Amino acid sequence: MKTPMHRLLLLLTLLAGSAHAQVYKCVDEEGRVTYTNDRTIAKGCTQLSQDQPVSTIPAPAARPSPAPSAAPQNFPRVSPDAQRERDQSRRQILEKELAQEESALAEAQKALADQEAVRYGNERNYQRVLDRLAPFKEKVEQHQRNVDALKRELRELR
Template sequence: MRPMRTLPLLVVLCLASSAHAQVFKCVDADGRITYTNDRNLARGCQPLAGDQSVSSVPAPRPATTPSPASSSPSFPRVTPDTQRARDDTRRQVLQRELETEEQALAAARQALEDEEKRDVPEERNVRRTQDGRSYSSVNTAKTDERLKPFRDKVEMHQRNLEALRKELSGLR
């Protein structure tokens, strides 16, 4: 083998042996076990044997306890009748908003339809043929630009209606 090919091989082998790290098992005063490969954090910890298999298992989640405010007897509670009244009021408000939004959507659609029917001379391309006849065509880019705000308004009202219907369907 040539020396140029063996040099990179030797470098890789040397680096691979230095990549091995010692793992330490640490037990704190409360009995919790942690593992580390940082020698500075491992003071007073036991080194693990290098021939052990490695397994990664997530730590168990701590048991959740109710917050002190919710378990306190002085924490304000809402009676079922009060909550039902609040839900009814919310439903009525959402229903009114839905009706208003439906009317706004109908008006936006009508405005778009009226604007689509409108003939704007600036959007026409008039061309003359060699024999003197003329013909016109619509410049769709200009028409689309003029209609974009109207289309956007219709889409906005449609999204609002979808959101209101979803909100209403989620009520109890």
């Protein structure tokens, strides 16, 4: 006698065989190859045989059209002197931020060194020491990343 579980397995087996879709290979005028299982799109495409393995990959996102190379005539212009002034102001701001960040990095490194020199009685397990030092190390790493980013920004200025 067949149980409901046997019937369900039989039904799933039958449905799985009919779930395979036809896959078509399409080549456009420019020689680009695409694959589809949509019959409405596949006009003029060749049908692939069912015995080939198929994997799916999402289509690449459409590329935005390139921006025009020249600015329109009515586009506001900045005089070279005004631009130099802006660049100099930006450089001064970045240098000030860099000095502050380097100072914060030095303080974070000192705090980490101070904490590394201390051992508490409840830290017989070295993992507890590592857990205690982790926030100090993260702070040092964060300030180091900020310093590196500011230096990179300054290098890229004109």
